[in-house]
Amino acid sequence: MITVNAMGDNCPIPVIKTKKAMQALTGPETIEVLVDNEIAVQNVSKMASASGGQVSSEKLGDKEFKVTIVMAGAPAAQTEEEGESCMPDRRDNTVVVVSSDRMGTGNDDLGKVLIKGFIFAVTQLDTLPKTILFYNGGATLTCEGSDSLEDLKSLEAQGVEIMTCGTCLDYYGMKEKLAVGSVTNMYSIVEKMAGASNIIKP
Incomplete structure (x- = not known):
């Protein structure tokens, strides 16, 4: 089990940290990513799914979420745009x-x-x-x-x-x-x- 702590990190840092952990894999592994907001959950999940991971997520507490990624091995190389993109801000003024x-x-x-x-x-x-x-x-x-x-x-x-x-x-x-x-x-x-x-x- 590999744990990626991205609590308090702004986009795209949680995605970058997770991608680096995935690229370092040498075989099947489960990665747990800790983040503090739902947008980060969605961004990490989207990237991991596109990389072939089996993804699930859960809310652990107030401003505490866990994304679990089951990987068969390191993913194929991704472009920067694919790997580090952030969802657009859904808020307006x-x-x-x-x-x-x-x-x-x-x-x-x-x-x-x-x-x-x-x-x-x-x-x-x-x-x-x-x-x-x-x-x-x-x-x-x-x-x-x-x-x-x-x-x-x-x-x-x-x-x-x-x-x-x-x-x-x-x-x-x-x-x-x-x-x-x-x-x-x-x-x-x-x-x-x-x-x-x-x-x-x-």
């Missing part, structure tokens, strides 16, 4: 702003179902937003106990900024319970919104 833990007005229980569905739908977009801002009641969605944590962590792993208003977390007494993303302030919220090419508000 859209900012999503979430100001409540429910969507719309009327029935609160329905509103909570709708906001959960909304956040899941964002994960399915072909082009992801650059940033999602949470403030006022929306701040609770990034904290422990939120039904949307897994979807938000998936978005963060793909490069989407998850930012929650610190004043709001303080007001609700939840600053120590933030479970995804980072704490931000009103100036940064205004700055992100002002610089956005598109703003989506559920």
Whole structure:
């Protein structure tokens, strides 16, 4: 078993490290690659599959993924373009702003179902937003106990900024319970919104 540690490495470093490990093989071997985001998982998997490897992957924890590659031996030579390409950034300069833990007005229980569905739908977009801002009641969605944590962590792993208003977390007494993303302030919220090419508000 060969382990390639690419935690914290930016593209294309995880692909390069993995390719070097594959090229050094002298016979059948299994390579485990550790990375900290889903884009790296996809890039490494794509390269390894193209090189004849049998590839599987799993999420080990928050920002921790493992790609397992079973090789029969060293791969045939690849071009730089084939071996070290990165997937294009799926984000654009859209900012999503979430100001409540429910969507719309009327029935609160329905509103909570709708906001959960909304956040899941964002994960399915072909082009992801650059940033999602949470403030006022929306701040609770990034904290422990939120039904949307897994979807938000998936978005963060793909490069989407998850930012929650610190004043709001303080007001609700939840600053120590933030479970995804980072704490931000009103100036940064205004700055992100002002610089956005598109703003989506559920």
